[in-house]
Amino acid sequence: MNIARNILEGVALTHQKALELFTDVSYDTMSLVHEAYLLRKHYYGHKIKLNMILNAKSGICPEDCGYCGQSRDMKEKQRYALVSENQITEGAKVAAENEIGTYCIVMSGRGPSDKEVDHITASVEHIKAAHPQLKVCACLGLTNDVQAAKLKAAGVDRYNHNLNTSERYHDEVVTTHTYQDRVDTIETMKAHHISPCSGVICGMGETDEDIVNMAFALKDIDADSIPVNFLHPIKGTKFGEMDALTPMRCLRILALFRLVNPSKEIRIAGGREVNLRSLQATALMVANSIFVGDYLITGGQPNQLDYDMIKDLGYEIDDGN
Template sequence: MSWSKLANEVLEGYVLTKEQAKEILHSKDDDILSLVNAAYEIRRHYYGKKVKLNLIINAKSGLCPEDCGYCAQSIKAKTEIDRYTLISKQTIVEGAKEAKKNKIGTYCIVMSGRKPTNNEVDTVISAVQEIKSEVEQIKICACMGLVSEEQAYKLKAAGVDRFNHNINTSANHHANITTTHDYDDRVETIENVKKAGISPCSGVICGMGETDDDIVEMAFALRELDADSIPVNFLHPVKGTKLEDLNELTPIRCLKILALFRFINPTKEIRISGGREFNLRSLQNLGLFMANSIFVGDYLTTAGQGAEEDYQLIKDLGFEIEDNPFETESQTFAETY
């Protein structure tokens, strides 16, 4: 397989077959540099050398009734984490101001739980309105669990730019990961935010015992959903969770997965997300030749590396931080919907 030739075909509009996608995962480890370079041809075409920075604020932690096997915040998890109700509006606003000072393009307000109450939605709405009036050129992403169409419209009116709700895994593997909600519940939330005119963000967690076929199905499912931003998480097993003993990923395996998502979703923002430091380790730099976005700082319940290390990583690669998160979208949401 000539990965470079396949990349050029993708740039001309070709859509890989599922068998070709699986070949990426089955490629020889010795060929990893040629695969990365081919995926970079696609990334460079749409995003140049720009890297988008994202920051999470854990606005509500723990207290979640769901049984997701990977999650330290699940009611089933026996973990020692901070547990608290929704933080104050002012704390959310101040977090956005600090994020902007640190070159963050997208500020992600994340809440644990199955779905938000109307009061919680109102608090986030009020915070977003203040952020939009006081902080220039920062994109707001909300991640609040399952939301109704009505709630989605309210969030859009407040100025929420993007809403994250991951499919996490394939429809086939979903019941092995959680039983307290269905795969279709997740898809419904994504469709609700799309109807409201909010840019959809949806991604996956790899390394949860899924098959190669499952990973291919995830990539194509997100293509079908037309998610604008795709966070690719790699399981960072946490003691006390159902998946605490799973540690099946290698750095090269992670690179192949990133290449797969770039080939299948060529125009989309691909973000290396949770588990980046734990799984990619010394090969994090190669990941950015395929992904064009990362989280900076800590994740919800696991630690990330220092922000200065990420800034240095980007600089060493000859890449540059995206100053204006709105200016290099490969395709605006308005054009699509």
């Protein structure tokens, strides 16, 4: 195919070619994985970045996101206000002790109040004092310039706000905010020199072209880190009965995102265990980053299985140095 070689020589994949590669079954999935691997190896060698989530505020959300067990339409089993500073800093200590490179502080809701931002920033200042090597990613929802400036000053390295789906399909996923709201949040963070993290959720009924459009949208906003989530259906949500993914389709999606965004951190995120199943290790031939531990309201596999998988692949954990 020589796709990777052409990309490394400066010939970026066009939207038309990406759609052809993704949809034409004559392009074997494992061949696309191999091309993606060549790019992953060029930019990241055999290193894996590890991330850990703290669900710092659960439920209590006015949004109607169709994939989310914390939306306004769900009666959450996990429903609590913002946890204490001590719980946030203790989570960072656990992350640092387990070779985690990025600690992700996540809040449910449309966006944080100024009081909540102050709570998060105070926590981050303590984390940075105790664990200066640990990167902190905040995921707090829609924010404004003043809040972004406070997060930057406190030491937040990265901000996550996923596009989730294509602009065309957005209203099928959520109606309580717009696609542009999400783009604007990422642009606000970039304006304050906070590394942008933005990704997608695949398996919600989107088309092949939607998936290709997602990959290029993330290229356009220049996301540094791209988490690729695979829908883990939650009963009672709009997409709770969907089952559109197979392990091989997940691999094809990951390969596409690497080919379109060759130098970016591609992270396998939520749903990898239930959708990739026995092919999780193969997926790390494409992606260079994973979450370790549980997600927001769904469980991950035992941490040791991830560490064993990394070791078995002959990979090493990226300590950021």
